[in-house]
Amino acid sequence: MTSTSRAPGASTAPPSATRPSATQPPAPSAVTLLTLGGTIFMTQGADGGHAAPDADAGERLASTLIDGVELTAHEIANVSSSDVRPRHLAEVLQRARQAVDGGADGVVLTHGTDTLEESAFFLNRYWDREAPLVLTGAMRPASALGADGPANLHDAVRTASNPSARGAGVLVVFDAHVHLADQVTKASSRSVSAFASAPSGPLALVDGAELRLLQALPERVARLSAVAPSAHLPSVPTLMAGLDDDFELLDHLPSGSVTGLVIAGVGMGHVSPAAMPRLRRLLEAGVPVVVATRIASGGTSTHHYAYPGSEVDLLDAGAIMAGLLPPAKARLLLQGLLAEEAPAEAIRAEFSAYAS
CATH class of the missing domain: 3.40.50.1170 (L-asparaginase, N-terminal domain)
Incomplete structure (x- = not known):
């Protein structure tokens, strides 16, 4: 028709x-x-x-x-x-x-x-x-x-x-x-x-x-540019935290092989203390690290826990919390921002819209 x-x-x-x-x-x-x-x-x-x-x-x-x-x-x-x-x-x-x-x-x-x-x-x-x-x-x-x-x-x-x-x-x-x-x-x-x-x-x-x-339409979050990437998105792997996982894989990544990293953390967005030095090396090299949670609801926190590997420790190291975004969506948002060559402060601001 x-x-x-x-x-x-x-x-x-x-x-x-x-x-x-x-x-x-x-x-x-x-x-x-x-x-x-x-x-x-x-x-x-x-x-x-x-x-x-x-x-x-x-x-x-x-x-x-x-x-x-x-x-x-x-x-x-x-x-x-x-x-x-x-x-x-x-x-x-x-x-x-x-x-x-x-x-x-x-x-x-x-x-x-x-x-x-x-x-x-x-x-x-x-x-x-x-x-x-x-x-x-x-x-x-x-x-x-x-x-x-x-x-x-x-x-x-x-x-x-x-x-x-x-x-x-x-x-x-x-x-x-x-x-x-x-x-x-x-x-x-x-x-x-x-x-x-x-x-x-x-x-x-x-x-x-x-x-x-069933509810009023919410205010829409800021959009990225009008032109979506049509080629491959920037390389952003996702690692899932879990029992006895210290992210040793990061020790074997060739320099410059990833442009960003998403962590599916435990609880409110936590990793093991032994994983922190590896994540700090990435962050110090300018690679953005976004921490989501593998839990289905509740999102990440910014202030509940302050032990090694907790959300406070991760934030102090320079990581970004994904808030209510699950790992797969956090990855896509980071890839879209990296495709636009967004600076670190813009990346942090975009994720703040999903803070929990």
Whole structure:
């Protein structure tokens, strides 16, 4: 289908001003569907396993009809989420901006669920339009009994076309729940209700054609530049702290091989005392070290503990605490800042927005 043309940046009049007469049907909403593949566009073998990308499944889903919405589909790729690259996301941003500037009310992106939360967070660093950019996917392949893809796509399109979602930035819609990109995480590797939001819970519920807000839209954090990196992101490994792990691996890294480091610390963001000299060497060499926590909720602290390897010790050494950001999102934020050659004080300021 072809989307209806609308002036870029046109405002949405209140419902009372646009209510159609009995003889005039409401104008259809226009939503652009961009596809990166994922389980939502996969089919299984005869034994119910071995799901793999299927172009025919994607074509059928992309042709879904939703009452009152003109849906225009464009395939960017049909890959698993583990194969999504910066170039894919840079193209998503380019096409999504073009669609909105050309009159679309919103944009939906299909994506594999394994790294969906990371792509949503990354895109939200650069998305600079009022119209929503909504990610969705599926936990069950298109050929599976009870496939959840069609319902998720329906709900994502309804969200993208709803005026209440304007200004919310990048959203994730799954199992009738609408999540903010900066708060959503994949909470189950198997359940169709795979995503959750912390600390505030879902932003809204999709109820048929309606979007029921559960909370006010939060103020959006500062964006990075309008141009997302399309090549490989700067090298930022993640190390997980744990029992009897002193990060000996850092002793064997060639000089200059990493531009930043993220630690998935224990508790409120702690490491072993024996790891501290290694982290101090990196920090003294100008390599930013961001400390998140491997714990699912609560985030890192800045003041609760002051023993060797605690958050206070790490801060004194020059590390940055990730606050409420989990390690994967902390890594992406640091990579985006390093790609822009942000100075140390700017990096610290960006992470302070997620302080807990």
